[in-house]
Amino acid sequence: MAPGWLSIPKRLNTQWPSTSVTDYDVAVVGAGPAGSATALRLARAGARVVLLERSRFEHPRVGESLSPDVNPLLRELGVPLPEGTPSYGVRSFWGGAASSSTVFSPYGTGWYVDRVAFDDRLARSAAAAGAVLRTGTTCVGISPGWTLRLSPGEPVRARVLVDATGRAARIGRRLDAERLAFDRLVAVTGFLPAADPGGFGLLETVPEGWWYSAPAGADRLVAMLLTDAELCRGLRLGEVDRWRAHQGPETAARLRGPGSPHATFPPHSEGLRVVPASSHRLHRSAPDLAGQGAPWLAVGDAALAVDPITGTGVVRALRSAQAAAETVLALLAGRDALPAYEAALDHECTAYLRRRVEYYAAEDRWPTAPFWQRRLRGLSASGASPAPGTD
Template sequence: MTHDIGVDTDVAIIGAGPAGAAAAALLVRSGLSVHVLERSRFPRFSIGESLLPQCMQTLDEAGLLSAVEAGGFQPKNGAVFTHRAHEAVIDFRDKFSDGWGTTYQVERADFDQRLIEAAAAQGARVDFGVTVTGFRPDAQHPCLTYFDESGHEATLAARFVLDASGYGRVLARLLGLGRDPRLEPRMALFTHVEDHIQEPNFDRDKILIGVHPEDASLWYWLIPFSHGRASVGVVGDVDTLSAQGGDAEQRWQRLIEAEPRFRELLRDARPLRPVASLQGYSADVTRLHGPGYALLGNAGEFLDPVFSSGVTIALRSAQQASPLVVRQLRGDSVDWQCEFERPLRQGIDTFRAFVDAWYDGRLPSIIFHDAHPATIKRMISSVLAGYAWDTSNPFVSAARRRLTTLAELCGHAPVASGDSP
């Protein structure tokens, strides 16, 4: 498809992460010209390393799956939850929804580079080291202003703009779209290690999620990578984590030592990078679209890292937006609210219900209960595997109510009226 005279590209995409790469690949496969602007130089470090099986469908549809499979990443088929002496296993292959039951745990520097290189090989133009500083929304000819690394200012005129800038949230900042994310502010402390885990019963095909033995508001992740490496992090409220030591390294070490399972598994671990901290990551916007633009993934809304939903939502948003862009640029009428924002947010709201239930204790009471009917366990497994848009699943169509009822059946104290949205 050729673009209009006076327009530089059919679609401009801000950001070359998973959402930007997937959207670029999907759009060029539909015959559109695509120009991606990325602030960083790749490869670059990022968290969000434990994918969900639902991602695989989008990667396959975008022609990116073979690039991922060539990466030699650690396979993943589920999650193990641990709290004190209790352990619960969720196997994504045993789920309610149709679709993939396995995926990968990835070092994002390599994963993201593979995706954007594969998108470029399909025909997308990608410029690194450029910073978007201005945006003019327009239903027909939106325009971006950006600077390259030498300080040269340029404009990029397009027929549509997709913001896949992740935590940079470029258009949300430029257009004042941000709003209260309705989640408590939390902090994550994390690093990569050579894990040297020797325990024969440790399952590298699953992410390990731990709960602090004394303070259930604190939780841990251990994401095994290939070649004996792992990502290890701790998440909690800012004040509690800040009270654990003078710097991020001390806080992380003290918290790891406080959780028996993590302390034992990581007793011989060696750090590969300094412990980093991230806070204020939850975000939301008043709208995910406007004249000539739409927001993808974390550029619009990010919840919490607990169920690894970030990359899944990013890829899902690219999958939903791309055919709508194609239709609009062909002259069809597109209702972005009904066809993009509303259905995308329905799945995000399912994840939000599970995140809320995790932090208020309802979901741990369910996960660590030892006598679930198999059907219910498969329904919960489906959501945790990323199938948060499958409304045939009662834990999607009525997530909050079902989680509350099931938690009470598992012995959790009823949630008082008004305590849970």
Template structure:
């Protein structure tokens, strides 16, 4: 049986980041993913400027477009344009991004095994058997991870295997409160169409409760999608067709159609138990307003590595410092984002009108999008008006 300092389950942005940083600090790390790489994943593939910084490595090899323009419409009506001299966001494909991140982790010394599904996690009080559905809390004395063909032991475990991951179930944790769903696909594009969207994205706002429609350009195709509250799931296919017609896209060539859930953390949900913790989508760290999760995945991967390094070195008795760090670096922003989401989707027309008419508001929004400011800073800059925001958000619940 092979022994590691840490095992990371899930090789997305959170898992690969945690694994790479742990290895760079001298830990022996195993990174497992059930899929065969490269593999695609339901995701629009937008990497914010802040996320690119948080990645801690150069992402340019997998960046396909740099976005400097947003074409905004309200309920598929008249479109207006907001532009920036500096990048607003970057576009990639998850099949390329995740493979690259796993490769960088391997280059740092991580043992990466794809096509390996975790079947059982064993702790101090015995196993959690997925077939029988028995749960056993883990204590801080290490874990045993069993796959179909092998067993591995480690002093610490990171669950970065998504919203429905096996690690959270093994730990008896349920941090994710599923609130939103999305449906997206890809449209073939000739050179003329690609040139039209070379540095631009489209956002259709106000027409989908709890969400929006989008068009994101990729290297050789366009990604289109719609998302909103989960009860809208049965209507998303029709809404996607409507969006394609509005954007004058040939829906007959639509490929890679897939739906997915947007995992959002329950208030004060626990993110660790014993020598194990949850990161990324497994922890429900998605931005409620935008639905973006790659930024928080990179941040939580870094925080996970820092907490585990301290734990392995005996500088921390447990992993409670991870939860504290997530609260400090991510949760205030997520809470403010949830308030803004509640307000925007209750009164979308005035919000879009302000976006169209106010250059000052666009500068604030641009700083938010670029990661030069935060939702929490935006709320603080409101001064006395932040009380109005909080009250309106409460009424709009």
């Protein structure tokens, strides 16, 4: 590695950067909802933006349930509402017998969408607004200034760098921000073809964690067990038979129900996937925030990732993109906008952690199970202190 380069994934790299570098005002790394919405807003405000995405939106993604709050956010961005199944509510077996929450919102229904199609559409909307979208392009190194080394392709240079790489927060962590992890949640996830996936989400607790299943497109269901990483390893929950054996009765009935070809599982060529789902806050030091060196910021899950039980990840990502874009524009204008941006995220993080304790306290049937004990104590499995900042 050349002196001054911060390598991002250890496995990659390849070419020494040539002298051909393209300049932008802003480089956004990651075209999930947060990165695409940030790039879209910046491009619309007249900034020269490059939006880098390592995938070509070819692999299945989790996060298909969109709350009604997404509707006004998408309208404001000028992105067409998703084609998907309307979501009218969730059947919940959390804390005892069934309860149903019906969605009553001034913004209409929520949606179950194919997240690949949804993310792809947002990225293309950013491109239509003027951002330069480069899919199939991974940022593999950064040097302060900012120059980004890409694979494949020539480097790019930008005055402001935005980390929108999701829960991995690849850029921020390389820039020495501290990742405060609040748990070690993982989601053991499978996609199942279903002739009639229904129009509801199903939530059910078990001693090892909780199950969620929902439509993920017109002809398939997604089903996932949310549990702690060590339980997943110890109980081998990533194996189809074990995963199935730990299903709650309602989940098992749904996955075996009419129109659901449970017998043919695993349906997708990838089978089950264990996806990180831990909560974290990317914390920055005071000197870093004081504006020494070139400015950067994190947005969406990279800045603050929350428990999927909240069902708010995509909406938070779209909202945080607005704050991020405003902050970037202020930085480009030479104003010191980072401390206020980070303080607002600290505040949001504290409120989220309080809410998380309330969610988990509503289930008291498994008081001796390690998964539930950890949450009821309100402490992180990793021992990290729960909250930076104050409410």
